[in-house]
Amino acid sequence: MCGLLCGRRENPIGVAPDRVRFSWKVEGPLPRWRQGGYQVLVGEAPGALEGLDLVWDSGHVSSSNSTDVRYEGAGLLRSRSYFWKVRVFDERGAESYWSDVASFEVELDPHQDWHGEWIGLGRESFVMDPPEGVGPVDPIRNAQAPAPYLRRSFGVEAPIVFARLYITALGLYEARLNGRRIGAAVLTPGWTDYSQRVQYQSYDVTELVRTGDNVLAVVLGDGWYSGFFGFQAKHAGAHYGERPLALVELVMRDASGREVRIASDGSWRSSTGGIRRADLLMGESFDCAREPVGWDRSGFDASLWAPVCCLPRDERLLVADPGPEIRITEELAAVEMRSGNDGTVVVDFGQNLAGWTRLRVRPGAPSHVRIRHGEVLAEDGSLYTDNLRAARQCDEVKVYGDEFVFEPCHTFHGFRYAEVSGYPGELTAGDITAQVVHSDIPRSGSFECSSQRVNRLYANIEWGQRGNFIGIPTDCPQRDERLGWLGDAQIFARTATYNRDVSAFFDKWLDDVRDAQLPSGAFSDVAPRLGLDWGGAPAWGDAGIIVPWTIYRMYGVRSVLERNFSAMRAWMDFVAQGNDGYLRSANLGNNYGDWLAPRRDETPRELLATAYWAYDAQLMSEIADAIDQPEAASDYRELVGKIRRAFDEAFVEPDGHVRSDTQTAYVLALHMGLVPDALRAAAARNLVRAVERDDWHLSTGFVGVGYLLPVLSQNGYDDVAYRLLEQDSFPSWLYTVDRGATTIWERWDGFTEEGGFQSPEMNSFNHYSLGSVGEWLYRFVLGIEPAPGAVGFEQISLRPHPGGSLTSARGSYESVRGRIAASWERAGDMLRFSVEIPPSVHGRVHIPSADPGAVREAGGRSASMIADFPGKLGVREAVFDVGSGSYAFSGPLPDFLR
Numbered sequence: 001m002c003g004l005l006c007g008r009r010e011n012p013i014g015v016a017p018d019r020v021r022f023s024w025k026v027e028g029p030l031p032r033w034r035q036g037g038y039q040v041l042v043g044e045a046p047g048a049l050e051g052l053d054l055v056w057d058s059g060h061v062s063s064s065n066s067t068d069v070r071y072e073g074a075g076l077l078r079s080r081s082y083f084w085k086v087r088v089f090d091e092r093g094a095e096s097y098w099s100d101v102a103s104f105e106v107e108l109d110p111h112q113d114w115h116g117e118w119i120g121l122g123r124e125s126f127v128m129d130p131p132e133g134v135g136p137v138d139p140i141r142n143a144q145a146p147a148p149y150l151r152r153s154f155g156v157e158a159p160i161v162f163a164r165l166y167i168t169a170l171g172l173y174e175a176r177l178n179g180r181r182i183g184a185a186v187l188t189p190g191w192t193d194y195s196q197r198v199q200y201q202s203y204d205v206t207e208l209v210r211t212g213d214n215v216l217a218v219v220l221g222d223g224w225y226s227g228f229f230g231f232q233a234k235h236a237g238a239h240y241g242e243r244p245l246a247l248v249e250l251v252m253r254d255a256s257g258r259e260v261r262i263a264s265d266g267s268w269r270s271s272t273g274g275i276r277r278a279d280l281l282m283g284e285s286f287d288c289a290r291e292p293v294g295w296d297r298s299g300f301d302a303s304l305w306a307p308v309c310c311l312p313r314d315e316r317l318l319v320a321d322p323g324p325e326i327r328i329t330e331e332l333a334a335v336e337m338r339s340g341n342d343g344t345v346v347v348d349f350g351q352n353l354a355g356w357t358r359l360r361v362r363p364g365a366p367s368h369v370r371i372r373h374g375e376v377l378a379e380d381g382s383l384y385t386d387n388l389r390a391a392r393q394c395d396e397v398k399v400y401g402d403e404f405v406f407e408p409c410h411t412f413h414g415f416r417y418a419e420v421s422g423y424p425g426e427l428t429a430g431d432i433t434a435q436v437v438h439s440d441i442p443r444s445g446s447f448e449c450s451s452q453r454v455n456r457l458y459a460n461i462e463w464g465q466r467g468n469f470i471g472i473p474t475d476c477p478q479r480d481e482r483l484g485w486l487g488d489a490q491i492f493a494r495t496a497t498y499n500r501d502v503s504a505f506f507d508k509w510l511d512d513v514r515d516a517q518l519p520s521g522a523f524s525d526v527a528p529r530l531g532l533d534w535g536g537a538p539a540w541g542d543a544g545i546i547v548p549w550t551i552y553r554m555y556g557v558r559s560v561l562e563r564n565f566s567a568m569r570a571w572m573d574f575v576a577q578g579n580d581g582y583l584r585s586a587n588l589g590n591n592y593g594d595w596l597a598p599r600r601d602e603t604p605r606e607l608l609a610t611a612y613w614a615y616d617a618q619l620m621s622e623i624a625d626a627i628d629q630p631e632a633a634s635d636y637r638e639l640v641g642k643i644r645r646a647f648d649e650a651f652v653e654p655d656g657h658v659r660s661d662t663q664t665a666y667v668l669a670l671h672m673g674l675v676p677d678a679l680r681a682a683a684a685r686n687l688v689r690a691v692e693r694d695d696w697h698l699s700t701g702f703v704g705v706g707y708l709l710p711v712l713s714q715n716g717y718d719d720v721a722y723r724l725l726e727q728d729s730f731p732s733w734l735y736t737v738d739r740g741a742t743t744i745w746e747r748w749d750g751f752t753e754e755g756g757f758q759s760p761e762m763n764s765f766n767h768y769s770l771g772s773v774g775e776w777l778y779r780f781v782l783g784i785e786p787a788p789g790a791v792g793f794e795q796i797s798l799r800p801h802p803g804g805s806l807t808s809a810r811g812s813y814e815s816v817r818g819r820i821a822a823s824w825e826r827a828g829d830m831l832r833f834s835v836e837i838p839p840s841v842h843g844r845v846h847i848p849s850a851d852p853g854a855v856r857e858a859g860g861r862s863a864s865m866i867a868d869f870p871g872k873l874g875v876r877e878a879v880f881d882v883g884s885g886s887y888a889f890s891g892p893l894p895d896f897l898r
């Protein structure tokens with residue numbers, strides 16, 4: 001057994017009681033093995049798992065499930081370690097060995113376990129209440145305020161055997177114990193709607209506490225709480241409050257079990273230091289002369305520091321961070337450095353990313369060094385920053401002759417290039433690196449094919465995800481926006497689930513989505529909501545249903561459905577209001593349509609909205625079934641039927657035309673099951689004609705693009721899907737690749753055909769939405785797809801769709817049951833396909849061929865069935881039943897590939 005997770009995280013410290021759910025994988029190779037049952041044991045010590053002193057024994061449960069298994073024992077104590085292990089049984093009842101032991105700790109009781117107050121810089125007055133919408137604060141002053149430094153010294157008498165630090169901030173914090181930075185997480189505590197929910201991190205600091213004098217130190221930043229964020233041009237900063245504050249609870253136990261607690265209270269001292277200002281959009285300034293040396297260790301004289309200001313805790317919910325930590329995951333070296341005439345040096349890191357630069361200033365003259373960050377260069381080679389709008393992305397450091405390594409802690413930038421000015425002496429490549437920062441989400445997918453340009457596209461999709469999954473899924477990491485747009489998230493969610501295990505990440509963000517839901521039941525356009533009361537937009541609000549369903553489908557995490565079900569129902573009720581005729585024409589909020597469709601968006605908004613409503617209803621019926629709500633399921637099924645009929649009447653013509661004749665209209669109608677079966681073939685043909693009319697270019701915006709290639713491939717038009725994939729004139733994915741893109745752009749022509757950039761008002765070079773084609777690369781090019789209706793890849797349907805100019809493709813997906821790999825190549829007249837399937841997974845392999853009867857598995861097995869291949873009309877496929885194991889097949893190439 002391997003991959004033991006609790007709450008979809010490895011050995012979490014701080015997990016909510018309702019998120020204590022266990023997952024595991026069975027290690028192969030175990031040919032054709034399937035799980036028939038499991039047994040989970042939980043105890044208070046690893047040793048207890050051997051004996052009778054158990055907290056919970058699930059007993060032998062007959063089930064093939066291995067994700068999201070709920071803890072059903074007695075109440076768990078807070079701030080205690082628990083240990084667990086699992087064994088599994090095969091279908092005949094034979095047991096496996098026991099897994100290794102994993103652990104978890106339940107989060108604090110929000111009402112009883114916190115003893116501290118919110119503390120911040122002394123000698124200041126504070127406004128505690130979150131302002132309504134926009135803060136009454138002067139944002140410029142705020143962005144220029146020095147960071148609060150807080151410290152508390154304490155003595156420890158006996159050796160400590162258990163120490164946990166629970167810490168959060170309204171704002172950002174970085175914590176240190178005896179001069180050592182605690183944990184690897186950055187930008188903590190992350191972003192939530194701080195007026196409702198504040199998440200904290202929980203750290204094991206047992207090794208850092210020492211007998212004798214200790215110092216706990218915290219540096220605060222404005223972050224999302226009180227700094228610039230969102231549309232800064234329109235709204236001043238300080239969305240939630242005026243000044244950052246910290247809340248701390250350090251719990252220590254010695255060998256005798258005696259407990260000592262250090263909480264944030266009036267005994268802490270405060271001052272300011274080297275960080276003169278720090279802001280997420282604007283950047284950070286550090287002055288070495290102002291840094292109090294040794295302030296975070298014992299022996300420092302803090303007698304001149306002011307007592308902190310204290311504010312009582314209030315109604316805000318305090319929760320353990322359920323998501324993955326935001327961390328520095330990679331360091332990139334400069335690939336090119338160019339000096340300008342004005343003494344600046346422009347550094348190219350070769351990759352657009354989110355994070356910051358780390359700069360070593362060598363000994364020399366006192367200097368004021370500035371580092372500005374941007375995604376692209378202007379024609380004259382200088383840094384282009386117009387598209388950042390009001391964001392400045394500028395870090396500064398003042399040095400006085402000594403060597404110093406500068407790295408900001410309370411900001412992040414979206415950039416590929418850095419422009420350094422004021423550097424003392426000559427800046428060399430060894431002096432500066434880019435630190436890549438994002439939610440550290442385990443990688444689960446890989447993809448590689450014979451086209452280097454498509455490989456670059458795939459890499460751009462992955463980098464787009466990395467640059468934008470920072471605590472929440474944002475639209476972009478660079479300009480004054482960086483918001484959790486629901487539309488972007490829903491269209492990209494499926495791709496995201498293949499690239500990385502985003503189950504915990506999205507589970508956390510769905511908390512934000514629920515917090516942001518409007519009293520009307522409308523899901524908002526962005527979550528967290530930041531005081532904007534926008535909601536109800538088709539294809540945006542629908543994320544509240546599509547995202548939980550995608551997480552369930554891909555990972556089998558049923559609890560995500562349970563947690564969000566009542567919010568989803570409220571959304572369905574909201575959508576139904578005013579739409580009595582089952583066409584969704586009222587309650588459409590900002591109604592963005594097929595956002596950023598190239599040239600013109602001609603898809604009727606009512607059509608798009610109604611299609612999404614039908615899709616929601618369809619998914620709701622499946623969701624209700626999955627969580628045993630049969631009545632709700634049948635209500636939603638009935639609703640689907642009504643919306644379909646209304647849609648057909650309003651938009652589908654008897655010859656299979658869908659009104660407006662746009663690609664997006666066909667794609668939505670086909671994907672969302674809105675074209676009667678008898679007309680599907682005609683509608684698909686009409687979609688192809690629409691593509692042809694655009695000279696084999698796509699004409700979809702954010703909304704249509706996600707399903708475009710899947711719909712073509714499912715309806716017999718792989719050739720058209722490949723043609724669009726490999727198209728390289730505007731608008732197309734390879735148009736951006738050929739212009740040097742290293743991430744997905746917001747617009748198909750961020751850099752226009754005429755030369756020059758699109759309007760700086762909206763021209764991000766790191767927006768993941770149009771990267772939703774990633775799902776097609778996994779599902780169709782590689783053919784890694786769950787079987788229809790299957791959950792968590794228990795049943796698979798491995799069906800490669802070879803085509804275009806590709807001669808081979810290979811890749812893998814680390815599913816919740818283990819690694820699924822697929823690779824195919826054209827070898828002369830033959831098509832070879834090999835797959836790897838993990839234990840407990842079974843299903844079918846489908847291979848298109850000119851002569852399916854001649855397709856053989858290595859060893860001689862021939863197909864158990866011959867069927868129609870959905871990727872190309874008139875082509876047949878060989879079908880093999882498979883269980884876990886490795887298989888290789890080969891057969892005559894289908895004619896269309898010859």
Ligand code: BGC
Pocket residue numbers: 475476481485487488592595767
């Ligand atoms: C964002 C998009 C978002 C859109 C809503 C833009 O400003 O960057 O990604 O979905 O607004 O229409």
